[in-house]
Amino acid sequence: MVKADATTNSTATSFMNGVPELLLLRLLQAREMYGYELVQAIRDETRDAVQFGEGVVYPVLHALEKDGALKSRRKTVNGRSRVYYSLTAAGRRRLGDLTATWLKVSEAIQGVLTGARHAEAI
């Protein structure tokens, strides 16, 4: 077995749990989009820093719809059938909560990484 590990995949770093959900909600807040489009939008908007395949995106979309955070409608464009998703009120709330949590957590991690002694209390 090749050692080769290093920065490759094995233990590799996916620091992202719940991130698909967060990004999907955020993109759909801006406008109605369909699954295949979302896969590429995430790749594009993050300049390839973040990539989620269809095997990630579709299940998350289905779960969010089942939870009432998204609603969908079929639409045929250029003879192609697409499922467009958009946020519900619950989805907007969820996006707000997730965003707040993400900010809090990522700032805290940032703080540890930059060696910031747990800063002064408020």
Added chain:
Amino acid sequence: MVKADATTNSTATSFMNGVPELLLLRLLQAREMYGYELVQAIRDETRDAVQFGEGVVYPVLHALEKDGALKSRRKTVNGRSRVYYSLTAAGRRRLGDLTATWLKVSEAIQGVLTGARHAEAI
């Protein structure tokens, strides 16, 4: 008393995969520490924004040692036996890689959240 975490813990989105490893490496870069101490250090330095229990910390420490990123030594202090961990050269390299990846990814997510049109190319 019920802890009753407000934000529905069920699917509760803990955006953090690989974060335990990252924080542990970072803290141990500063100085030699032991498991029980690390659990509290993470809580303290992140002002409770991030918390990892012993069930997370110990297994990660063992895995990192097995991978050669950490080395340990037993030491008895005040009649208490502790296992102190410190970084190896491989561990320092790993910390550097993980930190770079974390920065790239978290900035990309930040960009999407703030609606930054995938900024200008270099």
Added chain:
DNA sequence: TATTATACCTTGCGACTCGAGGTATGGGGC
């Protein structure tokens, strides 16, 4: 003496991610 705090550890469930695979159709090139 009993309880709490320190300090170590493992196990089993559940959740998440992802590659791989499967279906179907429209458009271009030959």
Added chain:
DNA sequence: GCCCCATACCTCGAGTCGCAAGGTATAATA
């Protein structure tokens, strides 16, 4: 007309990870 690619949807199985819960042992404190 035919083949292949891109579009567009989907599921399954494997593997990983996080975590609560549980377990041991000892020092300090009440």
